[in-house]
Amino acid sequence: MYVAVKGGERAIENAHRLMAHERRGDRDVPEVSLAQISEQLALAVDRVMSEGSLYDRELAALAVKQARGDLIEAIFLVRAFRATLPRFGASEPVDTGRMRVARRISSTFKDIPGGQILGPTFDYTHRLLDPQLGEGFLPEQPARSEAADAATPRVTDILGRDGLIEPSPQQDADTPVGDLTREPLNFPAERDLRLQNLARADEGFLLAMGYSTQRGYGRNHPFAGEIRFGEVEVEFFAEDAGFAVPLGAIALTECQMVNQFKGSATEPPCFTRGYGLAFGQSERKTMSMALVDRSLRARELGEEVLAPAQDEEFVMSHSDNVQATGFVEHLKLPHYVDFQSELGLLRKLRKEFAESADRAEPLQEAAE
Amino acid sequence: MNAPAYNFAYLDEQTKRMIRRAILKAVAIPGYQVPFASREMPMPYGWGTGGVQVTAAILGPDDVLKVIDQGSDDTTNAISIRKFFAKTAGVATTTATTEATVIQTRHRIPEAPLHAGQVLVYQVPIPEPLRFLEPRETETRRMHALAEYGLMHVKLYEDIARFGHIATSYAYPVKVNARYVMDPSPTPKFDNPKMGNCPALQLFGAGREKRIYAIPPHTTVVSLDFEDHPFTPYRFDAPCALCGAGDAYLDEIVTDDNGSRMFVCSDTDYCESRQAAGHRGSESAAPHKERAHG
């Protein structure tokens, strides 16, 4: 005897309660604190801030905890919170040239003013699992000394002084910077919107797209002109004060790629650029972003658009992991009404197929 | 940490204003997809954020809200959305179609005829009817602007050549106000006739794709077809097993391991109302017995 199933509301409540229980895990195990996540899983927090488009370590750590370590779920939480925040305006452009660098490298020159500073990095480590880390391991304190007050000019500025690299493409100073979170995206998109889209984009997606360019899908001969990581001041122009007020410092990673040179009938050839920027220490993200940024400039640089990484609509429509996961996972929602329609159609077609099978015609010749 | 404070129906007033402007534009150009700056909502893209934003923008404190998914008020996502509005707007909610002023729906149009003053808000995954024929947004925009719909008919022609029928059973494309071709959202083609000359306002929200479109009341809506292969709504072979309705869209329920099946109204409110009025189908027991799962 069929009875209509009810009680969906209670089922959902119970499911959420069960999930909260699972999230806590074994109660004999100490609960993880936000400070622990922010300090010791710092790179996860950095990623959530970058792709969540919100600089707040504590909130990002909370999101990571609430999401049980699922970073895309954490990014979603941060984005949803960000959407509720009041907006005061835009900061002054951040001057990464004045960054207090913790790490700064260039692969285009052996040595550069200010030096190659390796900083904290996994680079050149041997990827051997270290059981010592499992049991309250305390690394030794690093040696300290006075920081050399050397300037660290951007490598791209050095190249630019001789005109060897194109100037950073500037938009008209009067054109307001577009805001993806406030206006719908329209194609073709200008570079400001493209860079915004890439800054929020899923790291894995950008990584794959960047990788594809290196493997020949729209090759643009990249060199890592410079990668720098450190703190920069954020300033906000206060109308009442009449000058820019410092709001504080944030940690940023910046990557400048130096790419395939290009000239024209009226211009001598010079290197072209790709740019990447992210919160915290996110080298993979900024490098991939710079590769894809350069790739997407194909149109404005007069290059043939052949590869997926050069296809603006393709890259920008699929780079947002919150959107992507929403739609992929929405397949879990009930679809039985449409499925019913398809079943009906299919049954009808099968019936007609069976009826016409008797009247089958001999195979047609394929050749002309 | 700053605890967020939420506005009535979650969205801030500026966002609501932006969405209402888009809605007005959509109503002024029936069937045309108006781009809007979809906000990040607390539920995932693809789970109704477009519909929720439209509803949040038009909801007032005196509105009565009904939310259905697959025609039922009791499916998981309908419950989740109804709770969301109960929490953020405190509006009265109902399962009765005739009592609602705003109905948010996914994949069905209610069976009970709508009346003037009601608003039906559809959740739309892919607003562009040409999307699977032409993936480029720049090109489809041009096709709509120039009313170049040949490609759409090519697809229908191809279906007839291959299957003998137009092989679209849901999200069946329509022409609105004799101008724009529109995707009615993944409602079964069975529901298409309800959209034409409807006394209620129909609004369509696609959050992830960032489009809003509309059919104003009493607008012509014609399902695309050929003169010699006219649109025919889907018909079921038998009436609802619970209430006996012969004109409603039915869900197929598999009742045992041997493949026994039963067909029951998808619109739960319609079915229950009919049973309350004394109508019976072949399989009905007392109408309101509940059995909870999970």
Place this chain on the structure above:
Amino acid sequence: MADVQRETQCDQPLLVAEGLSKSYGRLAACRDVSFTLYPGEVLAIVGESGSGKTTLLQMLSAQLASSAGHVSYRMRDGVLRDLNSLGEAERRFLFRTDWGYVRQDPAQGLRMAFSAGANVGERLMAVGWSHYGRIRDAASSWLERVEIDTARIDDAPRTYSGGMRQRLQIARNLVTEPRLVFMDEPTGGLDVSVQARLLDLMRNLVSELGLAAIVVTHDLAVARLLSHRVMVMKGGEVIETGLTDQVLDDPHEPYTQLLVSSILPP
């Protein structure tokens, strides 16, 4: 009445090119090309690769903006319009109805995943034909006209040979009875025997339908078979022009003589 109209239309030019030029930076792909095309006339533009002939064809068909010069086309209402003055909607409509464009690679000019019938019927549907049976009949009759077995109307051109695809492309372009057809190396890439059959078909269709055509080709035999007049291009410029038989039998320019003398004997 229609005959009188057609006659008077025949006196008036269908397409007029004046001083057409296209340059990319310092490279002049096409320089100062002018000519007049009349209804029912077939003009061949011959030259080797790099001669500028394809660039010219693209400018004539409004697919490429010229750096200098004009192209004017006489619309169905008799008015001669500068192509630059047409709105995008008008231009696209022209391309789908009054013009045809046959590409060298038929896969570029067809919807490979759709059936032959859909390919031929598309333009009809684009201009509002709404009766499946009639669309199918029209498609079928055109398939017959281009000598494709009508039983293959539901097959996709993916299953067709190169020659058949090209014939399908022609049918797709002619179904709206255009007055002007552009052809870019229409027989390129096909076997010699297939080419011959295709050229024969094209010649018959052009004359039956009173089509005007501009055919770009490097193959003088194609020019000889199809065209009334020929323009020889080299380095972006027209170096010789005239009636096809005259130019090919008695070339004046050394380059033309070179081209003519290098046709392999059949």
